[in-house]
Amino acid sequence: xxxxxxxxxxxxxxxxxxxxxxxxxxxxxxxxxxxxxxxxxxxxxxxxxxxxxxxxxxxxxxxxxxxxxxxxxxxxxxxxxxxxxxxxxxxxxxxxxxxxxxxxxxxxxxxxxxxxxxxxxxxxxxxxxxxxxxxxxxxxxxxxxxxxxxxxxxxxxxxxxxxxxxxxxxxxxxxxxxxxxxxxxxxxxxxxxxxxxxxxxxxxxxxxxxxxxxxxxxxxxxxxxxxxxxxxxxxxxxxxxxxxxxxxxxxxxxxxxxxxxxxxxxxxxxxxxxxxxxxxxxxxxxxxxxxxxxxxxxxxxxxxxxxxxxxxxxxxxxxxxxxxxxxxxxxxxxxxxxxxxxxxxxxxxxxxxxxxxxxxxxxxxxxxxxxxxxxxxxxxxxxxxxxxxxxxxxxxxxxxxxxxxxxxxxxxxxxxxxxxxxxxxxxx
Ligand SMILES: *Cc1c(COP(=O)(O)O)cnc(C)c1O
Numbered sequence: 001x002x003x004x005x006x007x008x009x010x011x012x013x014x015x016x017x018x019x020x021x022x023x024x025x026x027x028x029x030x031x032x033x034x035x036x037x038x039x040x041x042x043x044x045x046x047x048x049x050x051x052x053x054x055x056x057x058x059x060x061x062x063x064x065x066x067x068x069x070x071x072x073x074x075x076x077x078x079x080x081x082x083x084x085x086x087x088x089x090x091x092x093x094x095x096x097x098x099x100x101x102x103x104x105x106x107x108x109x110x111x112x113x114x115x116x117x118x119x120x121x122x123x124x125x126x127x128x129x130x131x132x133x134x135x136x137x138x139x140x141x142x143x144x145x146x147x148x149x150x151x152x153x154x155x156x157x158x159x160x161x162x163x164x165x166x167x168x169x170x171x172x173x174x175x176x177x178x179x180x181x182x183x184x185x186x187x188x189x190x191x192x193x194x195x196x197x198x199x200x201x202x203x204x205x206x207x208x209x210x211x212x213x214x215x216x217x218x219x220x221x222x223x224x225x226x227x228x229x230x231x232x233x234x235x236x237x238x239x240x241x242x243x244x245x246x247x248x249x250x251x252x253x254x255x256x257x258x259x260x261x262x263x264x265x266x267x268x269x270x271x272x273x274x275x276x277x278x279x280x281x282x283x284x285x286x287x288x289x290x291x292x293x294x295x296x297x298x299x300x301x302x303x304x305x306x307x308x309x310x311x312x313x314x315x316x317x318x319x320x321x322x323x324x325x326x327x328x329x330x331x332x333x334x335x336x337x338x339x340x341x342x343x344x345x346x347x348x349x350x351x352x353x354x355x356x357x358x359x360x361x362x363x364x365x366x367x368x369x370x371x372x373x374x375x376x377x378x379x380x381x382x383x384x385x386x387x388x389x390x391x392x393x394x395x396x397x398x399x400x401x402x403x404x405x406x407x408x409x410x411x412x413x414x415x416x417x418x419x420x421x422x423x424x425x426x427x428x
Contacts, residue, residue: 001389005049006037025061030377031384031396041068043407046393054393055412055419059403061395062210062242062267065326065355066313067407073271073312080308086300094302097311101269101277104250104314107238107259111279112288113302117241117266118146120276121204123296124262125150128202128235130294131284136196138203140183142369142399144211145204145239145264153178154369183209183368184217186224193232202235202262203228207252210242210401212372214351214358222258229261235284241266241276242401245317247353255353268317271309322406326355329404329413333357336417344424346379355404359383372399379427386423392416 013020021027021035028035036048044067046056056068066073080093094113101111114120125148129135137150145151149170179196181188193200203225209215229236238260244251245268253260261284266276279285289295316322334352337359341348347363360366361376361383380398387394392415394402404413 001052002050003034003036003048003052007034009037009049010034025395025397025400028396030398031381033385033388035396036388036393043067043069044405044409044412052391054388054391055408055416057392057394057402057404057416059405060267060272061400062246062356062403063270063272065246065268065403065405066271066316067405068272070313070316070407072316073309076308076312077273077305080304083304085305086303088299091302091304091307093304093307093311097269097307097314100311100314100318101265101279104245105240105253105263105265105279106250107253107261107281108263108279109282110285111265111277112285112296113307114276114278114296114298115274115300115303115306116146116276117239117264118148118276119298120241120264120266120278121145121151121237121239122148124237124264124278125202125204126296127278127284127287127294128237128262130287132201132233132235134199134201134234135177136179136200137177138179138181138189138192138200140181140205140209142183142212142215142372143204143206143209143239145206146241149174150178151204154180182370183212183215184221185368186221186228189225189228193228193234198232200232200234202237204237204239206242207238207240207256207258207260208243208247208353208356210356212369212399213360213366214353214356214401215366215368215372216351216353218367222256226258235261237262237264239264243356245269245314246356246403248323249317268313269310270306271311271313273303273306273309275303275306275310323354325406326404329406329408329410330355330357332410332413333404333408333416336413337420340417340421340424344421344428346424346428349375355408357402357404358400359402360398382427383420383423386426387419390419390422392419 010020019027038046040047141154152167240251244265248254262280264278287294349360
């Protein structure tokens with residue numbers, strides 16, 4: 001595969017953009033080589049500037065659940081472009097999207113739109129602190145909640161990949177307010193509550209951890225967090241930026257009996273445009289300015305383009321069979337990959353819920369960051385490079401989740417499995 005034009009662009013970009021990219025994981029530091037510079041997408045496919053075609057399993061790290069350039073989403077966007085891209089005034093579209101979100105998420109009676117997942121979590125933390133009058137909060141090792149200071153402690157995603165979970169520039173006084181526990185370790189959480197008694201404002205958790213690969217909550221873990229928060233008067237916050245509208249229409253909270261106090265969203269709800277949201281009960285959300293006293297604002301919040309793409313995406317997802325289709329694609333790929341890895345004699349662990357999944361090389365159960373760190377990342381990198389060579393773009397780190405879209409039909413899934421078979425046969 002020729003990457004000459006991508007290489008030229010990357011080296012020019014390094015002069016004017018830090019590391020040549022606008023988000024670290026895109027630089028391919030973990031997997032080596034030059035990231036293909038993408039020129040166009042359509043459905044399950046993308047094309048780079050050198051004319052190479054790939055099946056896309058990145059899907060912008062989750063948002064593109066309908067694939068690239070879905071006809072109806074594009075029509076909505078064109079209409080929004082032609083009628084004005086920003087007003088700084090309320091629009092009917094924002095009401096429509098808020099109605100859709102609150103109808104789908106059981107614990108969300110009111111919702112505020114922001115511009116990214118990062119903004120959603122930092123605003124939810126402010127609200128949790130205001131509502132409880134407390135400063136401390138708990139997060140889990142390997143969970144990523146965006147790049148705001150309080151969360152850049154033992155974070156996942158790009159922060160994990162680069163082995164720099166604590167970034168310079170995060171004040172020690174800020175990091176001290178962040179308490180850390182291993183994922184799925186209820187005893188560690190209970191110990192933190194015992195130590196800090198009534199000083200903990202909230203527990204932030206990805207109900208499925210998707211920024212250290214994909215780690216499911218063990219039975220009882222989320223229930224235990226709910227109970228610990230209730231007895232301490234703390235708030236439970238589900239960060240569903242990745243899982244919201246991805247693992248089901250109502251997010252992960254629709255697959256469990258546990259109800260969070262606050263929920264953060266992003267990715268899918270913007271249909272590929274920048275967006276975030278946070279919501280919860282009326283009583284909590286009416287603390288937000290101007291209904292209440294907790295300040296939070298945004299020049300482009302509720303942007304008409306993002307709202308148009310998001311609302312149309314959620315409308316399409318509400319149609320009969322959308323999630324069944326995503327489940328079918330996910331199940332087909334999981335089965336095909338298991339067979340390929342098994343016949344190659346490579347031990348593998350493939351966690352999956354619907355169209356979100358991950359492939360860990362290693363057979364040991366994975367419940368927390370320490371388990372992820374023991375998987376065979378060297379072999380994983382070789383596998384990644386083989387897949388790229390055979391026309392499949394995976395997220396360029398063993399710590400990122402893989403995604404499928406409604407455009408990933410049986411034919412596309414078959415091609416991914418074929419590429420995996422070829423990639424593995426070159427390795428073992
Ligand atoms: C992606 C992500 C974020 C951050 O969202 P941005 O839009 O990148 O700021 C926060 N939390 C989770 C769980 C995510 O996956």
